[in-house]
Amino acid sequence: MVLTKDQIQISVDVLPLLKISGDCLRFVTEFFEVISQSGPHIYHSALQLSPQSSFVRKSYGQYVSSPALRVVTGIPASWDSCTASAGAATKVHRAVWSPCGQLVAAGSVGRIDVRDPITLEIVSILKPSNDLIEYVPESLDFSPDGRLFACSYRG
Numbered sequence: 001m002v003l004t005k006d007q008i009q010i011s012v013d014v015l016p017l018l019k020i021s022g023d024c025l026r027f028v029t030e031f032f033e034v035i036s037q038s039g040p041h042i043y044h045s046a047l048q049l050s051p052q053s054s055f056v057r058k059s060y061g062q063y064v065s066s067p068a069l070r071v072v073t074g075i076p077a078s079w080d081s082c083t084a085s086a087g088a089a090t091k092v093h094r095a096v097w098s099p100c101g102q103l104v105a106a107g108s109v110g111r112i113d114v115r116d117p118i119t120l121e122i123v124s125i126l127k128p129s130n131d132l133i134e135y136v137p138e139s140l141d142f143s144p145d146g147r148l149f150a151c152s153y154r155g
Helices: 014-037 041-049 055-063
Strands: 094-097 104-108 111-115 122-126 136-142 149-154
Touching: 014 041, 014 055, 041 055, 094 136, 104 136, 111 149
Parallel strands: none
Antiparallel strands: 094 104, 104 111, 111 122, 136 149
């Protein structure tokens, strides 16, 4: 019996995969400079300086090969919120994170860009009605569950 790809269905919980890939991307982004100079520094310093809650540290921390290095204080509990920067076509007047941390909304005159916080790719572009197109967003906010978005404007 031969099955086509349309007949094969595998249930996959995507959220853990997104969290793992985001953590790996953050690890590489954070320690890119030292790792690009010396691959062994993944084990000599990067793993030891990554947050304790990091998937990468939890999975590979036991392979640290430098017993001479020991961090006494200063290991972060989690990644900080500054991951990257992106240019915008116009000045950003307001920005807000979604409560779940999965989105960032940045408001400019005539538009709001909703971005992925890790890759900074635009997920959605929200535009106000024509009578508000030239106004600056006064406030931006996500609903507590992150499913709805609200914005107010001022002239």
